[in-house]
Amino acid sequence: MHNIRLEFEERYPELDFVPGIGDVRQKLRLDYAFRKWHPQVVFHAAAYKHVPLMDDNPCEAVLVNATGSRNVADKRIEYDVEMMVMVSTDKAVNPTNIMGCTKRLAEIYVQTQGVEIEQRRHCGYTKFVTTRFGNVLGSNSSVIPRFREQIAKGGPITVTRPEITHFFMAIPEACTPGCKNDRTGRTYPGRGYRNRIHGTETR
Numbered sequence: 001m002h003n004i005r006l007e008f009e010e011r012y013p014e015l016d017f018v019p020g021i022g023d024v025r026q027k028l029r030l031d032y033a034f035r036k037w038h039p040q041v042v043f044h045a046a047a048y049k050h051v052p053l054m055d056d057n058p059c060e061a062v063l064v065n066a067t068g069s070r071n072v073a074d075k076r077i078e079y080d081v082e083m084m085v086m087v088s089t090d091k092a093v094n095p096t097n098i099m100g101c102t103k104r105l106a107e108i109y110v111q112t113q114g115v116e117i118e119q120r121r122h123c124g125y126t127k128f129v130t131t132r133f134g135n136v137l138g139s140n141s142s143v144i145p146r147f148r149e150q151i152a153k154g155g156p157i158t159v160t161r162p163e164i165t166h167f168f169m170a171i172p173e174a175c176t177p178g179c180k181n182d183r184t185g186r187t188y189p190g191r192g193y194r195n196r197i198h199g200t201e202t203r
Helices: 002-011 027-037 051-056 058-079 098-118 144-152 171-184
Strands: 041-044 083-089 127-133 166-169 200-202
Touching: 027 058, 041 058, 051 058, 051 098, 058 083, 058 098, 083 098, 098 127
Parallel strands: 041 083, 083 127
Antiparallel strands: 166 200
16 A cells, blocks of 8 residues: 555645555444545455465455455445446456455355346445456566566576466556446346456466
């Protein structure tokens, strides 16, 4: 958050950027944030994303990734949010690990909310959008910072499985789907979700 604040102050000095620290597991803290800032659009990206760590800590993965997402989605009713964009992961496609499973659960809940509103079985008018990201090149969770560190120390580079093909997207590419989906306001229900990942194939 501190780094984001510094970047915003440098790039957009006229922007009134107010960082707020909170926990999606705490409903009272969410209430405070929604009351204070009255958001029109909520981009929900709070999550634990490290696969091995979540396999070792499944309870925390469920509390943050699944329950936390439910808490954020539920608040839109109380505060008349126009749109919620949930940032998910390609690992939610036929998930094989705890992290992917918890993100898929969050997707299902958010998508169900959107469908019920469209079918007028649920109060409110919020548009729900879910977008899935793959490996973002250069992000904090990317392997690239680790490779750079290993190269700076003279190597070797740790490659767990050389035969695996990875797909990467640059940070600007990663931002594009979320922004486009934000403009369309489309809800992707159930298993019909189309997983479209753009990026560069790397072996």
